[in-house]
Amino acid sequence: MGVRMKDIARDLGVSVITISKVLRNHPDVGDETRGRVLARVKELGYRPNLAARSLVTGRTYLVGLVVPDLLHPFFAEIAKSLSAALRKHGYYLIVSSSEEDPDLEEQEINQLLERGLDTLIIASCRSTVDLFFRIEKQNTPYVLIDRALPGLSTNFVGIDDEAVGMVATRHLIDIGCKRIAHIRGPETSPGIRRMEGYKRALAQGGLKIIEDYIIAEPKGDVETRQRGAEAMRQLLSLKTRPDGIFCFNDPLAMGAMNYALDQGLRIPEDIAVIGCGNLHYDDALSVPLSSVNQHSRRIGEEAARIALAIINSKIPPKIESVILQPELVARRSTQRHSAKQATSRARARG
Amino acid sequence: MGVRMKDIARDLGVSVITISKVLRNHPDVGDETRGRVLARVKELGYRPNLAARSLVTGRTYLVGLVVPDLLHPFFAEIAKSLSAALRKHGYYLIVSSSEEDPDLEEQEINQLLERGLDTLIIASCRSTVDLFFRIEKQNTPYVLIDRALPGLSTNFVGIDDEAVGMVATRHLIDIGCKRIAHIRGPETSPGIRRMEGYKRALAQGGLKIIEDYIIAEPKGDVETRQRGAEAMRQLLSLKTRPDGIFCFNDPLAMGAMNYALDQGLRIPEDIAVIGCGNLHYDDALSVPLSSVNQHSRRIGEEAARIALAIINSKIPPKIESVILQPELVARRSTQRHSAKQATSRARARG
DNA sequence: TAGCTTAACGGTATCGTTAACTCTATCGAA
DNA sequence: TTCGATAGAGTTAACGATACCGTTAAGCTA
Structure with missing residues (x-):
């Protein structure tokens, strides 16, 4: 050629x-x-010719990324920053979406391993560790991101999910909410730990934990926002309805908010809502949504750094764990004490 | 190993x-x-061992994708469907984001070519063709998506952008708008052709083309939505303000809508707004946004099909051009009259 | 001058796979 | 019987780069 x-x-x-x-x-x-x-x-x-070089060095100069949903802005941004960081060092990223399906995830991982990668970076939707033991046997180093797996001590980059739950819940307490509900996410580590943070903040704030106020993410093959709406429906049907809701993520919060608004409730006057993710359209919603920033870009950069460290060291370097601290982004949906601003847009919504 | x-x-x-x-x-x-x-x-x-196989076959089993912005849902969805379609045939996708910067795009493309790819798929933000002649010299086949380049006859997959402009504008005419403005996109083929469609629909509808109603996308290093707001500010400062606006894309439309709402205008009663892209949060906005569907998934699938066809044929296959037809998605932001009136008008128009 | 070190370069084997042949049975038809 | 076709296997030679080790010449020391 x-x-x-x-x-x-x-x-x-x-x-x-x-x-x-x-x-x-x-x-x-x-x-x-x-x-x-x-x-x-x-x-x-x-x-x-990188193929020839690969053959003799045993490296492919490729890094794989498996995430539950590439369309989710959180993961899209991780993919983007990861790709850019790797590219600077001559490595390239192959991406893969598991659609929150553990079986599909396994299949994708196997395909990527077959392709031959220098490192694999995974936000796993699995709850068991067996697959990862198999990966280790194959000698492909890997880094977990976003979702930790219990019983697996390995490289990890993610956010302090308990702190997420605490920051969000404490904010609701701070603005005067007394009956705070939680719409949960999937049964993975972020889902579990955010709920723990929620409970802990309640305890610290002197509020009782009411099991009826903790709603599991509704099942069904519908969009996340519809699940949020369904969860809100359940909450509003309770005898005493909550006055503040911490949602696992922003799409759930959007669905919940819209359902409440459609029922004629006012946000934040009747119910304050906070999500997580700080998606880039949060401030354009009918009621701009308070959220918690997850530092997706940093996660990508740190994951790249660790991946390159693994690749470039002859002996396996010591296991790293990078835990980022969340950041509150308060917007109108939790702006309890200044009813002034809630005028023009509320009218337009009609 | x-x-x-x-x-x-x-x-x-x-x-x-x-x-x-x-x-x-x-x-x-x-x-x-x-x-x-x-x-x-x-x-x-x-x-x-794919490296060994590559060495002897001369194939890398990698396809590259360069888009202006990986975080934009339109391109994210293309990347996702493309990746999935290629994976089924044993090929893998490497993605790259040019950030709408022609120089960065050239750099990314060069890096990808150096990596060695079987095909390159590009949504180019360039307006000149010289780079592509160089790519052709390198013997790497490529497919353009979304944005065509004048003077370059090559494989292309995209939407009929003139039809986009016509469908959106005709819809505004159908709901009774008389003074229809257009907030333009960048000076690439979609931006130009959508404006042409807008003008053509106006002419067909018997409306005059008013140059003051055509706003170039405001410059500056700010988010797209802020640019939409600035464009709307310009439009509202005109002596007779428009009663309908077709925006190049949904983020521009969001910004424009929010600015108008903040000024106390009602949407759609005072001004109807339609965007393009049908982003997945359009229906959760303060006023659910009418839009035009761009079939991003189909674009990815068609691009994959063409890429594989090129790879698997010994002789270069004939150049393909796939033009998809847009699809109107009407929501509240253009719900001017009762549904009855809108349909009768549409029927009357033939 | 012998012996040693060091800088600069080269020879050879090898990585794992495939392409293009070649070889050898076996079998049926002429 | 003999010939050729065919199925099923093997032989050989790349593909393009790197690792490992060897070689040479120059410079230095004793």
Whole structure:
């Protein structure tokens, strides 16, 4: 196809090895020779054949990413920052979406392993660890992100999900909510830990934990927002309805808010709502939604850093765990004490 | 590392070639031998080394995708469906984001070419064709998506952007708008053609084209929504303000809507607004936004089909151009009259 | 001058797979 | 019987790069 080392070597009257050394910055080459080689390399537009290089070095220069949903802005942003960070070091990212389906996730991971990767980065929707033991057997290093797995001590980058639950719930307490409900997420580590944070904040705030106020994410093959609406329906049918709701994520919160608004309730006057994710359209909603920032970009960057560290060290480096702290983003949906602003848009909604 | 063909061959007392033939479904193998090989392959968990395969076949089994913005749901969905479609055929997708920057795009493309790809799929933010001539010289086939380039006859998959402009504008006419404005997108083919469609629909509807009603996308390093708000500000400062607005995309429309609402205007009563993209949060906005569906999933699938066709044909296949037709999604932001009136008008128009 | 170190370069084997042949039975038809 | 066709296997030679080790020449020390 293109021009090979061999061509340049013949051209310059040196050996192929010398070319190879120049390109890899090996010291065993004289300055004059190095200069001639580099000039010719540029002139001929030589590009190394990575397949050949892979074959002998055993590296593929590829990193795989498996996430539950590539369309979710949180994961999309992770993918983007990860890809950019890897690219800077000559590595490329292959992405994969598991659609929150453990079986599909396994299939995707197997396909990626078959492809041959230097590292695998996974936000797993699985609750068991067996698959990961198998990955370890295959000698492909991996980094978990977002979702930790109990009983698996491995590299991890994510947010402190208990703190997420605490920050959000404490904010609701701070604005004066007394009956705070929680719409849960899936039964993965973020879902569990955010609920724990919610409970802990309630306890610290001197509020009782009411089991009826904790709604499991409704099942069914419908959009997340519809599940949020269904959860809100359940909450509103209770004898004493809550006055504040912490939702596992923003789409759930959107669904819940819209259902409440449709029922004629006012947000935040009747019910305050806070989500998590700080999605980029949160402030354009009918009622701008308070949320908790998850630092998706940082997660991608840290995951890239760890991945490269693993790849570049001969011996397995020590296991790293990066836990980021969440950040409250307060908007109108929890703005309990200034009813002034809730005018023009509320009217337009009609 | 893992288990190789050699191991299986030694194990079974046959030659490596036979294993290779079995794995490639070559006919020159007896059924009994084939069975024994497959059984052992499965038992030992053999995975082919793609680097070695690449070296001899000259294929990398990788397809590259370059889009202006990976976080934009339109492109995210294309990436997702493309990746899934390719995976079914043993190909993998590497994604790249150019951030609407032509220079960065060139850099990303060069990096991807260096990596070695079987095909490149590009939604280009460039307006010149020179880069693509260079790509052609490098012998990497490519497919353009979403944005066509004038003077470049090549494989293309996208939507009929003139039809987008016509469908949206005609809808505004149908609901009774008389003074229809347009907030433009970037100066790429979709931006230009949608405006042409807008003008053509106005002409067909017997409305005058008023240059003041055509607002170029405001510049500046701000979010798209803020640009939409700024455009709306300009429109509202006109002596006679428009009563309907077709926006190049949904984020622009969101910004425009929110600005109008904040100014105390009612949507759709005072101004009807329609965007394009049918983003998945359109119906959760303060006023659910009418839009035009761009069939992003189909675009990804068609691009994958063409890419695979190119890869699998020895001779370059004939150039394909797939133009999808847009689809109106009417929501509250254009719900001017009762449904009855709207349909009768549409019927009257023929 | 012998012996040693160091800089600069080259030879050879190898990575795991496939393409393009070649070889050898077996079988049926002439 | 003999010939050729055919099915099923194997032989050989790449593919393009790197690792490992060896070689050479120059410079230095004693």
